[in-house]
Amino acid sequence: MKLIFCPHCQDVVKIRTENFRYCWCGKSSGQYAKDGLHAIIYGDAIPLGFANMSFHKAIKQQDNHDSITFRAFVIEKKCKTIEKKKIFNYEYYKNFTG
Numbered sequence: 001m002k003l004i005f006c007p008h009c010q011d012v013v014k015i016r017t018e019n020f021r022y023c024w025c026g027k028s029s030g031q032y033a034k035d036g037l038h039a040i041i042y043g044d045a046i047p048l049g050f051a052n053m054s055f056h057k058a059i060k061q062q063d064n065h066d067s068i069t070f071r072a073f074v075i076e077k078k079c080k081t082i083e084k085k086k087i088f089n090y091e092y093y094k095n096f097t098g
């Protein structure tokens with residue numbers, strides 16, 4: 001699961017395929033492509049990843065009155081599945097998200 005972190009307002013927002021999502025201050029945003037794997041992010045967004053299995057295991061453990069850690073990471077700058085753009089371009093965005 002991919003999320004974005006905004007270094008300005010410190011929001012963490014899960015990106016989705018259905019629509020473009022922004023942080024609270026509007027300086028970071030992103031969306032998954034239709035394939036649900038590739039993503040496009042804008043502005044100063046820093047991409048984050050949650051290891052899904054690890055995250056869901058931690059949620060299940062909550063039922064056992066247990067708090068366990070899960071794996072999350074900052075995604076590298078040259079990730080093949082993420083396009084980072086400084087400025088929003090509608091045509092590019094439409095082609096990317098379908």
Ligand SMILES: [Zn+2]
Pocket residue numbers: 006007008009010011023024025026027028
């Ligand atoms: Zn922000």
